Amino acid sequence: MKTFLKPSDIAHASDRLCHMEPGDLTPLPHPYEDFNQTVLTPLKPEKIKNIEASLDDTVAIGIPRPASREEEEALVSQFLSGLKKLFEKENNWTFLQPLLLSMEHCARCQTCSDACPAFEMSGRKEIYRPIFRSEVLRRIYRKYLKPNGKIMARLTGDIDLNWTTIARLAELSYRCTLCRRCASVCPIGVDNGLINHEIRKLFSQEMGIAPKEIHDKGSVLHLRVGSSTGMTPPAAKDSVEFIQEEMEEMTGYKVEIPWDVEGADILLLHNAGEMLAWPENVGAFAIIFQAAGLSWTMSSEAAGYDAINYGLWYDDVQFSRVAVRHADIARRLKVKKIVIGECGHAHKALTVIADRLLTGDLNIPRESAMVTLEDIVMSGKLKFDPGKNNFPVTLHDPCNVVRAMGIVEPQRRILRKIAPQFREMTPHGVENYCCGGGSGFAIMSGYNFAEWRNLVSSRKKFMQILEAFRNEPREIPKYVCAPCSNCKGAIRDIIDYYHAEERSHLHYGGLVELIVNALDGMKKPIIRFGDKPSWEL
Amino acid sequence: MAFYILTYVCAVVFILATGCLIYKQITLPLHVRWEIYPVQHETSAQTTYGGSYMEKVNWWTRPYKTSPINEVKYMVPEILLLRGLWKENRRLWFASFPFHLGLYLMIATLVLLLLHACFTLWGFEAFADGKTCGILLSGLMTVTGWVGLVAGTFGGLGILYKRITDRELRIYSTFADYFHVVFILLFFFLAFLTCLPGDPFLNGAKAYVLGLLTAGAFMPSYAPGQNIFGALTIVLASLLIAYIPLTHMSHMFMKYFLYHNVKWDDAPNRQGSLIESAVMQNLKFKPTWKAKHIGADGTKSWQDIASSAPKETK
Numbered sequence: 001m002k003t004f005l006k007p008s009d010i011a012h013a014s015d016r017l018c019h020m021e022p023g024d025l026t027p028l029p030h031p032y033e034d035f036n037q038t039v040l041t042p043l044k045p046e047k048i049k050n051i052e053a054s055l056d057d058t059v060a061i062g063i064p065r066p067a068s069r070e071e072e073e074a075l076v077s078q079f080l081s082g083l084k085k086l087f088e089k090e091n092n093w094t095f096l097q098p099l100l101l102s103m104e105h106c107a108r109c110q111t112c113s114d115a116c117p118a119f120e121m122s123g124r125k126e127i128y129r130p131i132f133r134s135e136v137l138r139r140i141y142r143k144y145l146k147p148n149g150k151i152m153a154r155l156t157g158d159i160d161l162n163w164t165t166i167a168r169l170a171e172l173s174y175r176c177t178l179c180r181r182c183a184s185v186c187p188i189g190v191d192n193g194l195i196n197h198e199i200r201k202l203f204s205q206e207m208g209i210a211p212k213e214i215h216d217k218g219s220v221l222h223l224r225v226g227s228s229t230g231m232t233p234p235a236a237k238d239s240v241e242f243i244q245e246e247m248e249e250m251t252g253y254k255v256e257i258p259w260d261v262e263g264a265d266i267l268l269l270h271n272a273g274e275m276l277a278w279p280e281n282v283g284a285f286a287i288i289f290q291a292a293g294l295s296w297t298m299s300s301e302a303a304g305y306d307a308i309n310y311g312l313w314y315d316d317v318q319f320s321r322v323a324v325r326h327a328d329i330a331r332r333l334k335v336k337k338i339v340i341g342e343c344g345h346a347h348k349a350l351t352v353i354a355d356r357l358l359t360g361d362l363n364i365p366r367e368s369a370m371v372t373l374e375d376i377v378m379s380g381k382l383k384f385d386p387g388k389n390n391f392p393v394t395l396h397d398p399c400n401v402v403r404a405m406g407i408v409e410p411q412r413r414i415l416r417k418i419a420p421q422f423r424e425m426t427p428h429g430v431e432n433y434c435c436g437g438g439s440g441f442a443i444m445s446g447y448n449f450a451e452w453r454n455l456v457s458s459r460k461k462f463m464q465i466l467e468a469f470r471n472e473p474r475e476i477p478k479y480v481c482a483p484c485s486n487c488k489g490a491i492r493d494i495i496d497y498y499h500a501e502e503r504s505h506l507h508y509g510g511l512v513e514l515i516v517n518a519l520d521g522m523k524k525p526i527i528r529f530g531d532k533p534s535w536e537l
Numbered sequence: 538m539a540f541y542i543l544t545y546v547c548a549v550v551f552i553l554a555t556g557c558l559i560y561k562q563i564t565l566p567l568h569v570r571w572e573i574y575p576v577q578h579e580t581s582a583q584t585t586y587g588g589s590y591m592e593k594v595n596w597w598t599r600p601y602k603t604s605p606i607n608e609v610k611y612m613v614p615e616i617l618l619l620r621g622l623w624k625e626n627r628r629l630w631f632a633s634f635p636f637h638l639g640l641y642l643m644i645a646t647l648v649l650l651l652l653h654a655c656f657t658l659w660g661f662e663a664f665a666d667g668k669t670c671g672i673l674l675s676g677l678m679t680v681t682g683w684v685g686l687v688a689g690t691f692g693g694l695g696i697l698y699k700r701i702t703d704r705e706l707r708i709y710s711t712f713a714d715y716f717h718v719v720f721i722l723l724f725f726f727l728a729f730l731t732c733l734p735g736d737p738f739l740n741g742a743k744a745y746v747l748g749l750l751t752a753g754a755f756m757p758s759y760a761p762g763q764n765i766f767g768a769l770t771i772v773l774a775s776l777l778i779a780y781i782p783l784t785h786m787s788h789m790f791m792k793y794f795l796y797h798n799v800k801w802d803d804a805p806n807r808q809g810s811l812i813e814s815a816v817m818q819n820l821k822f823k824p825t826w827k828a829k830h831i832g833a834d835g836t837k838s839w840q841d842i843a844s845s846a847p848k849e850t851k
Contacts, residue, residue, distance in 0.1 A: 006708045081827065090822040093566040093839075098799045100565070105788040105795065108709040109633070111626040126708075135709060157711040184573050187621035188788045189795030194571065208828035220830065223846055317824075317831050320843035337595070351591065355806045356569045356816050357843070363808055365597045375594045406574035406589025406803075430574045430587035 005126040007135040010168050011160035017127060017168060018056040024123035025455060029466060031503050038455065041448050048447070052167035056127065058452040060174035060444055061211050063167055072163035075207070079166045080144055082206025083137075086198055087145070091205075094316045098191060099198050103138055106131065106190045112182035117433045117460035118175060128456075130182040130192035133172045136165070137199055170209055173199040177441055177457055178313060179399040179434035200314040210314050214440040218310040219318040223325070226302030227272040228310065228443075236305040239275040240282065240298070247283035251516065252523025255286045260333065261297035266372070267335040268296055269326065269350070271343035271485035272306035278488065280526055284512035285341060285369070291519065292376040297333065304329040307346035312353060313439045323354035327362040337365040339372050342510045344398030344484035345438075352405055368401065370483065373515065374410035377417060383520035386418050391477050391529075393419040393514065394468040396461070396491065397432035398484035406430070411483055411511055418518040419481075425464045433460045435482065437490025453490065454497040462494045466504065477529035480508040505529070540761040540771050541749055547779035554782035555790065562794045566822075567815035572803040577611035578603040584611075589803060601805055612796075617641070632695025639689020639725065640789075642681045649678035650739070650746040657747060658755065675738060682732070682739050686725055693722035717784060724773040730766040741767055 010017065022037040040057040051062040066072040085091035086099060112130040113119055119128040126132060139159035143149040159165070176196045183191035203209040212218075222228045231239065240257050248254050258264070268289070274281045289296050299305055303325045311319025327350075330338050340347050351366040358364075376382060395415060401407050408429050415422040425432060435442070436458025444450070469478045482488045491508045500506040507529050517527045575587035583589060584607050590596050614620040619637060622630045653674055656664035663670040697718050700710045732739060744759045753759075762768030781787060788795070806812040820840040824833045830847040837845075 004704060004708060078827065085824075085826060089566045091824045091826060093819045093822055094569045095571070097562065097565040097568045097794070098571050101562075101791065101795050101799060105785050105791055107785060107788065108706065108714065109622070109626060109629055110705050110709070111622065111629070113705065115625070131709060155712045155716075157713075180573055183800070185621065185625040187615075187619060187625070188792055189800050191571075191573075191799070205826040205828050205831055208830065215830075220847055317826065317833075317842055318847065320839065321845070321847065324843050352570045352572070354569075356567060356812065357820075358806070359813050359816050359820070360808065363806060363813070365595070367594070367596070368591065371592060371594050371596075402587075403574055404572075405591055406572075406576060406579070406583065406587055407592050408574070408586050408588045410592055 005132075007132060007139060007157070008159045010127075010136050010172075011162055011165040013164045014054065016054060016056060018125050020057055020122070020125070024125070026121045026123065026459060026463075028459070028463065028498075032466075032498055032500075035455075035498060040451050040455065043447055052171065053447075054164065055168045055171040056125075056175070056452075058449050059447040060171055060449050061209060062446060063170060063209055066163060075163060076161060076166060078207050079202070080161075082202040083141060084145055085206060086202055087141075092198075092201075092316075095194065095198060095201075098194050102134070102190045102192070102194055103141060105188055106134065106138070107188060108135070109187070112186055112190075112192055115181045115185045116176075117179075117181070117436070118177065118457045121459040122456050127172060128175055130176070133169065133176070133199065134192045134195040136169055136172075137195055140165070169199060170203045173203065174211060174440075174444070175457075177399075177434045177436060177438035179438050180403060181399075181431075181433065184403060184430065197313070201316060204315040205317060211440065211444050211446070213444045213446065214310045214314060215318075218308075218440075218443070219315065219322060222303060222306060222308060222310070223318075223321055226304075227306035228308055229272045229276055229306070231272055231275070231306070233300045233302055233305070236272065236275065237300055239279070243275065243279045243283045244286075246279060247287065250280065250283075250524060251287065251526050253287050253291075253521070255283060255290055257282075257286045258297045259300045261295075263334050264295045264297040265336045266294060266296035267304075267330045267333055267338045268298055268341060268369075269307035269338055269343075269346065270298070270305065270341040271308050271346060273308070273485050273489070274341065274343075275305075278485070278510065280513055281342060281510045284510070284516040284526060287516050287519070288373065288376060288382070288512060291521075292379075292381045294376075296339075297335065299329050299333060301329050307340055307343050307350070309346060309349035310440060312345050312349040319349065319353065320357055323350060323357055324362065326350055327354070327358050327364055330364040331361050335364065337367050339367050339369050341369050342483040342485060342488075342512065344400035344487060347398075347407070348400035348404045368405065368407045368410070370401065370407050370410040370414075370511070373511065374414055377414045377515060384418050384515075384518040385520050386420050386518055388525060389419045389514055389518045389527075390421060391479060392421045392423065392469055392472050393479045393481055394423055394425050394465065395428070396425070396435060396465075396480060396482040396484075396487055397429060398482070398487050399432075399434050399438055401484065402432065403430045411481075414511065414515065415481065419479075419514055423468055425468045433464060435461050435484075435487040435490040436494070437486050442486040442489040442493075450493065451497075454494055458490050458494045461491065462498060462500070465491075465506065466500075469504065469506070474503070474505060477505045477507055479514070479527070480506065481511055481514060482508055483511040501530075538753055540745075540768070540775075541753055543772060544749055544775040544778075547775040550779035551782055554779070555787070558782060558787060558791060562791075562798070566819050567812065568799075570802060570804075571799055573800050576801045576803050578605065578608040578801060580604055581607060590805075597805065597807070601807075608801075616792075629699060632692055632699050634692065635688040636692025636696050636721075639685045639687075639692055640721070642685025642688065646678050646682040646685060646739075646742075647746075649674060649681060650742055651750075653678065653743055654747045654750050658750060675743075678743075679738050682742070683737075686728055686732070690722065690725040690729065693718055693725060697722065713784070717786060720773070720780065721777065724770065724777055727766050727770045727773060731764070731770045736767075745771065 027036045116130045139157045143153040178193045180193040218228045309322040747755045825835045
């Protein structure tokens, strides 16, 4: 296996372009040294014999192998057709200007490399370098779509285009979490995250290639039944009814979650995954909104109870369909604003990206729950006893809320008020690292992909968390506040994978749980370290 | 005269190529927002930590305000001192900064040469040779010229050295990348050889720019490129002017779009706004993406498709 890969090597067929050996990954501190020699569980030959798996030691998509040379050639041709469309306004007005600028002006100075947690934690594996996949696309674009490209390729960087190149590029686009830390440090403003996003779009929109978790079981299911969890409207109502009962039992506070209230001030959109995995989050929101006397509602219409919009990560059309659906539900409910719960990508999708998609009466004002919650907590309407949260707390910054939207301080002002042992991670705010589960990774677990996430893309976050609590005794419970469903999922998985609850007494949860935990008048705490909640028993 | 013609042609190429680049950018359709924080035109309180106007409750009820002063406060050290590179990639900064400084000072020297030529042609007595302002102007251009040549040469050599010796830079460097640097280095080197032995006060350059503005009529006795190095410097400088907008080095001015039209483009879409009109135009585009779930056939618009369900759900 070659040690130093070049972008052009992606086209050369081999069993694996990149392989991780024991000890390659960045070492973890005490007491996690036993994981330092861990590598991914090898993929079973019978499981990958019919799919493309020659990029590295994992598989995110599982693209079926073409049956013949003709089929390969047809796929290459489809790829080029899709690539051309990325540069046409009719097909890609959504991102044409950012894409063109990032394609043309990279100086290849490598400033982006040190900013990428996946690249750094992998032991600087070349294929995970932010510029690697951009450079592959750039070279294909110049060689195959630009005039005199084949001649100019000798001067500006050559590459062969074949099925191996394409299959690996598709997989490689799912080794970047789209956290855009690389873009934030680029002195010129080039965005490798965006180029990666566009590669995903090309595969999905032209070739119908995307991980099943985010397409078939994601955006398609969302639009078909109402939620990517598979929950239909009646099931969502049942879940919420259960949550109401649980909240009363857990906290002693009786809460009523309103459905479909026409003319309410607020339509609250949750990631429906919360209802199943973290129902206390949905319940805590309800307690706060009810105690503060807000006029609010949830929607029981299909897609109206699930804020997710997976199209954000891979497909502009799927993205647009979901965004329009959300906005239309809010319009028909005649609410004054949509408040987006603790779901990072839903924040960016509906507030920022859909801002230049929704027009007229579909352009309903959208607000982050961080902001709404700060307004409530600071208003004095509710009384708090911060002593109830007297344990170490650190805050994770979801990339889509913080770096992509600039919502940085509201959640911090809340924590400074209600969590006396709050401390920042290093770095934090807009410079914070991704949880490793961004851009769909938190929900992707086919083959051994979840293991890759835990070992590589979430590793930096795990190290940051450990560092934030470095001076705390092991036996003290510690709380990682992650106000985003996908981030919570990724953090839950690293805590499980590294046995961090047992070894470091690490726990995680959202922001609203901390707020309710500190709320005066609650008969019982909502945060109980070590206790399994009833829905997990 | 051939030298003047070459420079005229190169200047025209520069103007046309730059114009094309800018025209292409300003005629592209409005894209979706893709800003990344910190957005430096935010108000002072928020730029300190990278916050946005969306941190305010009911933000849409407040006027959208930007702070040009904050933007300038950020951009001036970013452009002149390469602050971002200093913060994020200091090893490269030590080569890149003098290289860029050299280029900036060359541009400054050219501007001063043009000023000198204009003042001379307009007969401004105060700027005549021997007068205080004239001495200051000549002194200034000598300083910018020499400091630029020294900084640019060292910086260029540093960049070349880094590209050759640093594996991470080398494997992504193409022939074109080396050519850009060598081309510029060669210009600096020849300018050195032209000025150092016999023209430390850039009198040849002053005469050449005067000649350029008058098509050689002002000093008919002056012949540009009086030695081989002078001639090559004129040729390379002219070609460099034409070359920059044709390469990724156009980031020198295209960075404006990368920052203002993408990284900092946080302007919200309000009902009845120009942004809304542009979005409505965009929604009329008819995509031709081929994947089945898209359902595009070249007749349906984005609006039609966005309000439909994917085929798998029907």
